[in-house]
Amino acid sequence: MSTSTDASASLDQMQPMQCGTVYQVDIEDQATADQLKAMGVCVGRMIEVVKRGDPLILRVLGSRIGVSARLAKRVRVSLCEAGACQTPPPTTNASPQPSDRAT
Amino acid sequence: MVGNPNAGKTTLFNALTGLRAKTANFPGTTVEGRFGRVTLGGQVVQLIDLPGLYSLAAATAEEKVAGDLLLGLVPGKPKPTAAIVIVDSTNLERNLYLTSQVLEQGLPVVVALNMTDLAKREGIDIDPDKLGNELDCPVVPISARSGFGVEHLRRVLEGLIDPSIDAAQSSAAQAPTASCTACGSCPFQARYEWAEGVGSRCSTGRVAVRGSVTEKIDQALTHPVIGVAAFMAVMFAVFVVIFSIAQYPMDWIDGLFTTAGSLVSQYLPDGDLKSLLVEGVIGGVGGMLVFLPQICILFFFLSLLEDTGYLARAAFVMDRLMRRVGLPGKAFVPLLSAHACAIPAIMASRVIEDKRDRLVTILVAPLMTCSARIPVYAMVTALLFWHEPLMGALLFTCAYSLGIIAALTMAFVFKRTILKGESKPLVLELPSYKVPSLRNALTLMYDRAMLFIKKAGTIILLISIALWFLATFPKSDPPARAEALQQQAVAAEAQGQSQLATELLTEAERTTSQHALMHSFAGRMGRAIEPVIRPLGFDWQIGVGVISSFAAREVIVSTLSVVYGVGADTADENPQTFYETLRAAQRLDGTPVFTTATCISLLVFYVLAMQCLPTQAVTKRETNSWKWPAFQLAYMTVLAYTASLVAYQVASALGG
Known part of the structure; x- marks a missing residue:
């Protein structure tokens, strides 16, 4: 899937039930960034927004995480097609994802 | 024992060690671990429960201690023989992330695949043998809650500890991500890619769980309005229970110490020894232990709420509100707990990850009205509004509000001055709701109670003796x-x-x-500080009260009854006489001591002053330095003095 501009968004712009693959985590505070990444909000992971607001709720790797909107703004994802995440994620983990935009 | 938070570490730890465990800080840190003993194959082995972690990246103090311990770098702790990694089967990939980091430490590792029963119910099926092959270490499916597989885990551990049984097991696993170093610059990504690969190869039926019970409950409990209201209701209920149930054991403890005191008085001859034992030791320790039931009940409920997963929701909904004063949502529960007692509140502030946020919470927690202040509030209320329940309630409300406002204001000030920095933005897992473990709650309560008795107890005993000395010597005819x-x-x-x-x-x-x-050291000190406290409307007798309540604020009531010559027990037994005497008390010029202005000033002083040595001892323990309790004492004294001064001068000018 290509990551055209209209298919990418920051986490706080996503709608509930919408999901996407993280391609950038740009958080200044290293400790916070590391914590977020260790919990699964890191490049290449599929994330779904469960509930919008501040803080908002994400689903990543089968767990729910509450995150400040301030942080969610700094995480960019390339959106999946509607309904793509309703089915179990395809087992394409072995082949590299198009995550070359990662910084 | 290493594992993600909410992976069931504590439950497994309790299942393996029984109740033979103690809680202590790792040397030189404020990171807490639990240390227990297990007998494995005839050998007694120390089992260490590390704090819950998402990674070993050393970004937080907990992660650093955990990493150091696994490498044998913590002073006084030898390098562990083996590590048990607890993995939550319902969230395999994320748990494998930490597992891979532990495997890289080069220790023999056993993976305890926990919550297998829950995973089965959710339709997740993990093949432990396949996973064991992938990780190159034994994988034991267990359910810590039901006890399933715990015996099996014991046997595997015996094998690890006694190399003669199975030497092959102890071959250190090779770094699992070694094959993946070329995956890009982000080490997190590489590791997660590996974890997902392993996860998908070893488990089937992984479906995105949606519309689960947890999510339905969260619709309400994480709602910005309903969620806050629900939290208030929950905490209100907890406080109702604390203040209603705790009364009985508090009365028993009080009665026990009174009986002990009178027994000692009966059998000991009159003299200093008797006075020391009855008034100093028994009175002082009893005065402290009387708050133990409240502390226990508070911890019991906090543990239950934590175990269900609810506290995470509470922190989530409070986050936005707390952020206005610069504190994270997680600071709310400690600050609320401080209304029962500042000690459990300060201990509960461990949940706050950021050091500065945590320190600010500890510093301001004692400003909240704890139950030891209630006798003082009651005294002032009775002096001002005898038999006027409505005005009394209003005064109580004002005193509580003053404490809350002062705490939030000071938090705001500290976050902008000495402990500058934005509060750490919320990153918080919202675990699935589950039935709490009564055993875990009781264990935690017991741990906290013992900690309180040991740490606060020794100090209060010393101070009680010191205060007794000051109030008894030098003797006068x-x-x-x-x-x-x-x-x-x-x-x-x-x-x-x-x-x-x-x-x-x-x-x-x-x-x-x-x-x-009057002629004791305490009396002389009271007179010596009179010039300082006169602007607050206090006379030297109140000064003696303030000095004697330095260690525990509620002592002022009995001190005032002695100092005004009513007799120590009268305040309890015949309050009317006590209050009449106080109201009739006069200054040298014949004006009454307890004017409205003085009463208000006294109340303000007791709302804001730091008069609780056990709290100071706990602050020292939690900050690992005497600097912070000293600062806490200093700022609260200045605050109390200034506020009382303003209150007295304004009230006097208005004709009080």
Whole structure:
């Protein structure tokens, strides 16, 4: 899937039930960034927004995480097609994802 | 034992060690671990429960300690023989992330695949043998809650610890991500890619769980309005329980110490030893232990709420509100707990990850109205509004509000001055709701209670003795009036008027103890500080009260009754006499001492002053330095003094 501009968004712009693959985590505070990444909000992971607001709720790797909107703004994802995440994620983990935009 | 938070580490730890465990800080840190003993194959082995972690990246103090411990770098702790990694089967990939980091430490590792029963119910099926092959270490499916597989895990651990049984097991696993170093610059990504690969190869039926019970409950509990209201209701209920149930054990403890005191008085001859034991030791320790039931009940409920997963929701909904004063949502529960007692509140502030946020919470927690202040509030209320329940309630509300406002304001000030920095933005897992473990809650309660008794107990004992000394020495002869009263009593007795004789003797005793306190070190100190406290509307007698309540604020009530010559027990037994005496008390110029302005000033002072040594001891323990309790004492004293000064001067000017 290509990551055209209209298919990418920051986490706080996503709608509930919408999901996407993280391609950038740009958080200044290293400790916070590391914590977020260790919990699964890191490049290449599929994330779904469960509930919008501040803080908002994400689903990543089968767990729910509450995150400040301030942080969610700094995480960019390339959106999946509607309904793509309703089915179990395809087992394409072995082949590299198009995550070359990662910084 | 290493594992993600909410992976069931504590439950497994308790299942393996029984109740033979103690909680302590790792040397030189404020990171807490639990240390227990297990007998494995005839050998006694120390089992260490590390704090819950998402990674070993050393970004937080917990992660650093955990990493150091696994490498044998923590002073006084040898390198562990093996590591048990607890993995939550319902969230395999994320748990494998930490597992891979532990595997890289080069220790023999056993993976305890926990919550297999829950995973099965959710339709997740993990093949432990396949996973064991992938990770190159034994994988034991267990359910810590039901006890399934715990025996199996024990046997595997025995094999690891005794190399003669199975040497092959202890071959250190090779770094699992070694094959993946070329995956890009982000180490997190590489590791997660590996974890997902392993996860998808070893488990089937992984479906995105949606519309689960947890999510339905969260619709309400994480709602910005309903969620906050629900949280308030929950905490209100907890406080109702604390203040209603705790009363009984508190009365028992009080009664026990009173009985102990009178027993000792009966069998010991009059003298300093008796006075020391009864007033210093038994009185002081009893005064502290009386709050133990509240502390226990508070921890019990907090543990239950935490275990269900609810506290994470509470922190989530409070986050936005707390952020206005610069604190994270997680600071709310400790600050609320401080309304029962600042000690459990300060201990509960461990949940706050950021050091500065945590420190600010610890610093301001004692400003909240704890239950030890209630007797003082009650005294002032009775002085100002005897038999006026409505005005009394209003005064109580004002005192509580003053504490809350002061705490939030000081938090705001600290976050902008000495502990500058934005509060750490919320990153918080919202675990699935589950039935809490009664055993875990009881264990935690017991741990906390013992900690309180040991840490606070030793200090309060020393201070009680010191205060007793100050109030007893130097001794002075009974005043002439007391002697005269005694002679009258003897005369009355001779005439057969035994009731009159008893009254006269009691009066003589009161006069003697009042006189003794006046001339003791405490009395002299009270007079020495009088010029300082006069602008607050306090006389030297109140000064003695303030000094004597330095270690525990509620002591002022009994001190004032001695100092004004009512007798120490009268405040309890016959409050009306006590308050009448106080109201009638006069200054040298004949004006009453307890004017409205003085009462208000006294109340403000007791709302804001740091008069609780156990709290100071706990602050020292939690910050690992004497600097912060000293600062806490200093700022709260200045705050209390200034606020009382303003209150008194304004109230006097308005004609109080």
